[in-house]
Amino acid sequence: MKLLPKPLTIAEIAEFVGGEAIGALDYSVTGVADLADARPTDAVFLENRKYTDQAAMAQAGCLFLTPELKETPCAAKAKILVEEPRAAFAKLVRLIDDHGRPKVLPTHSAKASIHGKATLGPNVTIGDFCVIERGAAIGEHTIIMPQVYIGVNAKIGRNCLIYPQVVIRDECMIGDGVIIHSGAVIGADGFGFLTDKKTGHHTKIPQIGNVIIEAGCEIGANVTIDRGAVGSTVIKSGTQIDNLVQIGHNAKLGRDCVVVSQTGIAGSATVGNNVILAGQAGVAGHLTIGDGAIITAQSGVMSDVPAKAVLFGTPGRPHREAFKLQALFNRLPELFDRVKALDKKIGSATED
Amino acid sequence: MKLLPKPLTIAEIAEFVGGEAIGALDYSVTGVADLADARPTDAVFLENRKYTDQAAMAQAGCLFLTPELKETPCAAKAKILVEEPRAAFAKLVRLIDDHGRPKVLPTHSAKASIHGKATLGPNVTIGDFCVIERGAAIGEHTIIMPQVYIGVNAKIGRNCLIYPQVVIRDECMIGDGVIIHSGAVIGADGFGFLTDKKTGHHTKIPQIGNVIIEAGCEIGANVTIDRGAVGSTVIKSGTQIDNLVQIGHNAKLGRDCVVVSQTGIAGSATVGNNVILAGQAGVAGHLTIGDGAIITAQSGVMSDVPAKAVLFGTPGRPHREAFKLQALFNRLPELFDRVKALDKKIGSATED
Amino acid sequence: MKLLPKPLTIAEIAEFVGGEAIGALDYSVTGVADLADARPTDAVFLENRKYTDQAAMAQAGCLFLTPELKETPCAAKAKILVEEPRAAFAKLVRLIDDHGRPKVLPTHSAKASIHGKATLGPNVTIGDFCVIERGAAIGEHTIIMPQVYIGVNAKIGRNCLIYPQVVIRDECMIGDGVIIHSGAVIGADGFGFLTDKKTGHHTKIPQIGNVIIEAGCEIGANVTIDRGAVGSTVIKSGTQIDNLVQIGHNAKLGRDCVVVSQTGIAGSATVGNNVILAGQAGVAGHLTIGDGAIITAQSGVMSDVPAKAVLFGTPGRPHREAFKLQALFNRLPELFDRVKALDKKIGSATED
Helix, strand or coil, X not given: CCCCCCCXXXXXXXXXXXXXXXXXXXXXXXXXXXXXXXXCCEEEECCCHHHHHHXXXXXXXXXXXXXXXXXXXXXXXXXXXXXXXXXXHHHHHHHHHHHHCCCCCCCECCCCEECCCCEECCCCEECCCCEECCCCEECCCCEECCCCEXXXXXXXXXXXXXXXXXXXXXXXXXXXXXXXXXXXXXXXXXXXXXXXXXXXXXXXXXXXXXXXXXXXXXECCCCEEECCCCCEEEECCCCEEXXXXXXXXCCEECCCCEECCCCEEXXXXXXXXXXXXXXXXXXXXXXXXXXXXXXXXXXXXXXXECCCCEEECCCCEEHHHHHHHHHHHHCHHHHHHHHHHHHHHHHHHHHC | CCXXXXXXXXXXHXXXXXXXXXXXXXXXXXEECCHHHCCCCEEEECCCHHHHHHHHHCCCCEEEECHHHCCCCCCCCEEXXXXXXXXXXXXXXXXXXXXXXXXXXXXXXXXXXXXXXXXXXXXXXXXXXXXXXXXXEECCCCEECCCCEECCCCEECCCCEECCCCEEXXXXXXXXXXXXXXXXXXXXXXXXXXXXXXXXXXXXXCCCCEEEECCCXXXXXXXXXXXXXXXXXXXXCXXXXXXXXXXXXXXXXXXXXXXXXXXXXXXXXXXCCCCEECCCCEECCCCEECCCCEECCCCEECCCECCXXXXXXXXXXXXXXXXXXXXXXXXXXXXXXXXXXXXXXXHHHHHC | CCCCCCCEEHHXXXXXXXXXXXXXXXXXXXXXXXXXXXXXXXXXXXXXXXXHHHHHHCCCCEEEECHHHCCCCCCCCEEEECCCHHHHHHHHHHHHHHXXXXXXXXXXXXXXEECCCCEECCCCEECCCCEECCCXXXXXXXXXXXXXXXXXCCEECCCCEECCCCEECCCCEECCCCEECCCCEEEECCCCEEECCCCCCEEECCCCCEEEECCCCEEXXXXXXXXXXXXXXXXXXCCEECCCCEECCCCEECCCCEECCCCXXXXXXXXXXXXXXXXXXXXXXXXXXXXXXXXXXXXXXXXXXXXXXXXXXXXXXXXXXXXXXXXHHHCHHHHHHHHHHHHHHHHHHHHC
C-alpha cells in the first residue's frame, strides 16, 4: 500500500484541501482507501448518497463529504467538509503518487535501438529494447518505457509518458504531456481498399496520412488509432480515451472529449468538443457529432447528432424518447391483451 | 498434426477414459480431430444432436458419445460410450499436448533485462528481450516467454505461463498457475479524472492501486485489466477471461466466472461467483451481479442483477420476458393492422 | 506531406488514370488530399453527392469525378472524368506510396534472436528485438518489423509485411502477401474448458490446433485470432480484417470477406465468401453465414444466415423487416394513444 510522504493530522489535511474539519483534529492519517477497504489510518470520501450506509460503517481516519451531507452517520475519527470531496481526496492521492513514483534518472538504455538520425531532447528516458527509428524526435523530459516502437519521422512532444509496448508508427505526431498506455497502436493503416465488382477481390489503398494527438490527451491500453488515408486522423487537446477504443482513419475528435472503453468511431467521423461516448458505443463513418453531445453505452450513432443531444440505443434516439419507448415496449403484452379484448368486444358488438 | 505419444487401440482408449467400447477393439488410433476433419486414425466426439449427421459421415477411428446416443449411425471403426464425451476427448487431447509440448530447460535469457533487485524462484524461465523491473518476484517453475514486461514490485506466482508480449505493470499480483495470453495488459491506469465544470478540462487522478489475479485464472489475448484507483481490481480464483475483454478499475470478479470475448466490465462493478458474461456484454459501473447469473451476448447491464438471473438485451431484461417481448415486437405490424381495423369499425360504428 | 515522385500535369494525370481532363491541362499537381484539406497543388476526388458542396469549395489542383457529375460546380483548376474516381485517386496514392516508402535493404538485425533451426528465405528482413523460434520458416522478401514474435514451427509466406509487436504463435501458417498490423495476436489458445457441474470449477482443454491465414489477407491492429482446439481456425484468401476483431477457435472465414473493427466471431462459426460484417457485429458459435451476406453494425447473429441476406439488430433480422419494425417502434406512443381512445369509445359504446 502506498502511503503519504508523512502522516498528516486531520487539521493539516483540512487546511491542505481547504475544508472544514469536525472531530479529532490531532488524529493522524497515513493513507487513502475506498470506503469498503478503509483502515483507521485512511482518508476516504463520500460522493454519492448511494454509499451513505458504507460511509456509516467505514472505520476510517477521516471522511471527506459535502456540507449538505454533514449529518451523515460516520464511524471515522473525523469529517472534513468540502464542496468537492472527490477532488479533495484526489489531492491526497496526488501527494502519495508524487512521493511514491520512483525518481528515474533520464538515461538512454544501452539495450535500446536508437537510430543515429533520431533526435532526443534533454532529459529523455529511453527504456530497454525500445526501437527509435530514423528521423524520430522526442521532446525533453519525455519517458519512453521499455519495448516501445517509435517509427520513422514520428514526433513525440515534451513531458510525455509512453508505457511499455506502445507502437507509434511513422510520421505520427504526439503533443506535449500526452500519456499512452501499453499495447496502444497509433498510426496503423486505415481500413481502405477498392473492391472489384466482378470478382469481389479487394485491393489495398495505401494509407499515406498520419495521426495527430494534441497536448494533454491520454490514450488507454490496447487502443487503436488509424492513420489517415491521406491527411490526418486528429485527436484534439485534452481528450481522454479509455482502453480498447477504435478510432478509424481521418476521424477528427474535438477537445476534452471522453471516450469510454471499447467504443468504436468509424472513418471520417467528426466529433465536437466535450463529447462523451460511453462504453461500447459505435459511431458510423462520415458523421458529425455536435459539441457536448452524450452517447450512452452500447448506443449506435447512424446519423448526425446535434450539439448537447443525449442519445440512447441502436439506432440512437434522444434518450427521453428512447426511455419512453422502452417503457412502452415493456407494456407490449398489456397492449396485445387490450387489443385482443377490443377485438372480442367489437366482434360481438358488430355481430349484434 | 500433433499425434498421441504412441498409437492406442480402441480397447486401451476405452479403458483410459473409463468408457465402453463397441466395434473394432484392436484398431489403433493415433490422433484426434473435429468431426468435419476426421481421418480413419482419429478419435472424435459427438456432444450435440445437431451434429449426428456429421457423426454418421465421419470416417473416424472412434467416436465418443453418450450411452443415450448409442444407436447413432456412425462411420467410425468403433464407438466408445461415456457419460461426458467431450471430457473423454479432452483426456486424449491432454495426452497429446503433454507429449508435444517442448521440454524447455529453465533458463534466464542473456538477452533479457533482469534487474538486480528482482527475485526469481527456482526453475524460472525468462525469455529473450523480457524486462523484469526492480523488486519484481517470480515464483518457481513459472515460464515468462519473450518480450514480456514485468513492472516494479510485481509478484508472479508459481507455475504460471506468461505468453509473449504481455505487460504486467508495477505492484500487480498474479497467483499460482495463472496463464496470461499475448498482448494482455494488466494494471494500466484506470480511467479516472476530475472535470472542471467551467472549462470542461479533465485533470488526471493518479491511479495508485493495483490488480490482483488469484490462482488458476486464465486471461485472454489483448485483454485489459486496469489497476484500482486506490485499492485493488480483483479477479478471484479460477475465473476464465477470453480475448479483448475490458475490466475497469476497482472491479471485483468472483470465483470461476466465465467472461467471453469483447465484454466490458466498468469500474467498481462487483460480479459474484460462477457468473457467465457472454460475448460483447457490457456491465455499467458500481453494480452488483449475483452468483451464478448469466448475461447473454451483447446485453447491457444497467442495474443490479440477482443471483442466477438470466439477462438478455439492452437494457438487460430477464430472458423469458425479453424473448416474449421480442416475439411481440415481431408482431407489431399485425398489431398496427388490427388497431387500424378497429379504428375503422369503431369509426363507422360510432358514426352510425 | 508525402508528394508525388515528380509534379504531373493534369493531362499526364488524365492519361495515367485513363480519364478525360477538362480545364487547365498544363497545370501541375504535386500531391493528393481530402476535399476538406485540399491545396491548389492537390488532386482530390468526389465519390458521393453528399460532398458536392465541399467539392465546389475545394481549391484543388484537379478533381476526379464521374461523367454523370460532370457539371458539379468546382473550384479546382481542372476536372478529370473517370468511371471510378476513388480508384483513379488511389492510383495516384499508390504512386506516392511506392515512391515514399524507404527502400530497406533486407537484413537480419544483429539485435534479433533467430533460432539456428529457423529457415529464412532470400531477402528476408528481420527487425530489432524480434524472436524467431525453432523450426519457424519465413518466405522470401518478407519484412518482419521490430519486436515481432514468431513461434515454434510457424510458417510465414513470401512478400508478407509484419508490423512491430505482432505475435504469431507456434505452428500457425500465414500465406503469401499477408499484412499483419501491430498488436495482432495470431494463434493464442481458444477459450475451451470443461466445467465441473458440482464444484463449478473449470479445467482447461489444451488447444492443440493452429491458425491458417491464406494469401492476400490483411489483419488489423490488436486483432486476436485463436488457434483451433484441434484442427485449424481458417481465414481464406483475400479477406480483410479491421482492428480489434476477435475470431474464435475453429472459425472458418471464406474468401474476400470484410470484417470491420470490433466485430466478434465465436468459435466454430462458418462464414462464407464475400461476407461483410460491419463494426461491432457479433456472430454466435457453430453458425453458418452464407456467401455475400451483410451483417450491419452492432448486429448480433444468433442463427444461420442465408446467402446474400442483409441483417440488422440483435437478434439479427432481415434489414427491411428490421427497419419496418423500428419505424413501428417509433410509433408506439401513437399506438398506445389509439388503443386508449378505442377503449374509451368502446367502454362508452358498450355501456350505452
